[in-house]
Amino acid sequence: MTIRRSIIFRVGIVYIFFLGLALWLIVELFRLKVINADEWKSQVRSIEQSENIVAANRGDILDKNGMKLACSVPSYRLYMDMLAEGLTNDKFNRNVDSLAICLSRFFKDKSANGYKQELRLARQKGARYYRVNPRRISYTQLQKVKQFPIFREGRNKGGFIPEQYDTRQLPFGSLAARTIGKLYGESSKGGMLGLERAYDDELMGTPGTSTMKRISGRWVPEVVVPPVDGLDVVTTIDIAIQDVAEHALRKQLHKHDADHGVAVLMEVKTGAVRAIVNLHRNGSGVYIEDYFNYAIGESTEPGSTFKLATIMAALEDHTVRLTDTVDTENGAYRYYDRVMRDSHRGGYGKISIREAFEKSSNIGMSRMIVDRYKSQPRRFVDRLYAMGLNEKLGIEIKGEGIPEIKYPGDNSWSGVTLPWMSIGYEVKMTPLQILTLYNAVANKGKMVKPMFVEGLSKHGRMVDRFQPKVLNPSIASLTTIEQARQLLEGVVERGTATNIRNNKYSIAGKTGTAQVAKGSSGYKNGGVEYQASFVGYFPADKPRYSCIVVVNAPSNHVYYGNVVAGTVFREIADRVYAADYELRKKSDAPQIVSTGVFPYSKGGPVEDLSLIFDALNFPVIEKSPLKEWVSTLAVDTGVVFRPKPIPSGVVPSVIGMGAKDAVAVLENVGLNVYIQGVGRVVSQSMAAGTPYRRGGTIFLKLD
16 A cells, blocks of 8 residues: 555655646746747847848949940859868868869860868868859859769758859940940949949949748758849940041041040930940050040030121121131230231231131120120120020039130139130130030020930830920021021131032031140240041031031141041041931032042952942942952942952961951951950951961950
8 A cells, every 4th residue: 555655655746847847838838938039039130141232233324225335234253162061071071173274275274183171171271152253254164064963962062162243244345335324343333434324223223132041951042023134224325437437536536646536426406416436545555445425525615616606796796797707917906915827927918807707816806796786795795695605514424524604793804815715715614505506506506405315124125215405495586597608608718628529428617726824923934735637427418417626736747627627527527428328318419529528448359349339339349359257448440359368377467457357367266366445456366377276265455
């Protein structure tokens, strides 16, 4: 009986213990699931989830035809997690030799043994984020690397971590680079300059959110909010015209050893900028595009191109008629303590106001204004203000220069301000602001805002199309506008720009040769530089395009606007006219052959080029015997075909060819080709006529 009680007592104690334990567990489970549920869920989220920002893909910047001017290209840097769950010692030791050999052959920067030692050392240290090589590789190269031993196992089983970096690239090189702009070094800061900055919000898109949830000991990505990619910005730039403008300006800058230059081509009706070039000579003597946007930001004394505003003000006030006469005397005239001179030695004597403008007589224009506005200078300046010349254009690209037109009563106003202002001094305007004035004259008085972007698109479909903006519906009466257009046509037909006249289409415009003070010391102490310019539009009878060319600090003793800038204007106009079918179709003049102006072309297959030139009715001069490939040369009487033999066993010459033909020739002989730039081939890294090894690489530069 005693034994039985003892057993029951002990069992009871055990029963009570487990009953108490069960009750305690129930209470704790209740507290965990009900009372403290929110607290524990929060801790679980903080421990088992890691939130990350998923960047959106930045939109592209396109030309008017959809060609990519700026785009984001992914590149990759290789890392390894040496302690990845599936990367066992056996797998690592069996494959490290093969991996080292593959890396050595791919990067070609160290031996296989060198890679092997570094990989083993990283494994011993337990590196979780070991950088295999500092070099970034392309997406195509990444696909090859993914087939390497160990790497082919992926991230969890092989520890392979390709880290992606998006690099902003300009597929057309320097073309319009300063206007397109660039990003800050840190991509999160977005656009730094140009259109990249102006449309940063639209290009950047909206970032998303992802979480890395830890499941079964490994991190598994889970997208919570997907990113919204940025929109594409469709610009007004035509990359083909941009190429022509840059080529023409660069050639003239080299010829005259100038410091920098500008060329802008704009559509008259809409203000759409089809080309904008800003070239500056760097320390190495090379003209580059990415220094400063002179067309938009450089506000200088325009010189004689401002005379259009001067004479329009007088015509609008009905204070002058084009048939009135003015005495330019012997080419020198004193205003107080300063003497104004004409470029023509001995002066023009008594001439009409029309002739004074066409010949760009400083004395004639200044005396016309001083005689009529000396007692009421405010009336003259008010007329300039009414045209809107004292206001910024308000373009979206940051850094527009501020126009400066003095007003009577200002501290800087003096007795010589009025005469010098009338010929484009003691005022400041940017090239784009001057062009906008001339464009308004071509557009029957309607001043439109220069337009750099046509709209926004997504996946090739326009989602927002921008419309031209009118800054001033009428800068002057139609009578004044018509007289101004007659004067601008007279400059090319009879005045200072007869050198750019042609019998195919008419040009209207104005030359400008301004003296610009060096530095801040003024004209007397700092010396002067010259600024040559030409601004106008074409065809003069039915204006389609307006254009300005400004060349700063030309040397070699040639600095007049008609020679330095006018020839660039003519070359751009010729190429645009030849390429614009609608423009030529409207002309009743004879065929372009009569002008003696023939387009340059890239070299290529003789059959293709013959077919094109026959269709255009251009005379072809053959230098026989012709081979399959030819180069071309435009001369006064036609286009010369010169044989371009492709020798075997040595590197062929592809100078003068287009990219397509050059690549075809070089790949046919077994070379890998890399190209830079657009246009024709101007240099090749392997000299023509030298032996080569099949599979070698040759670099081509196009311009």
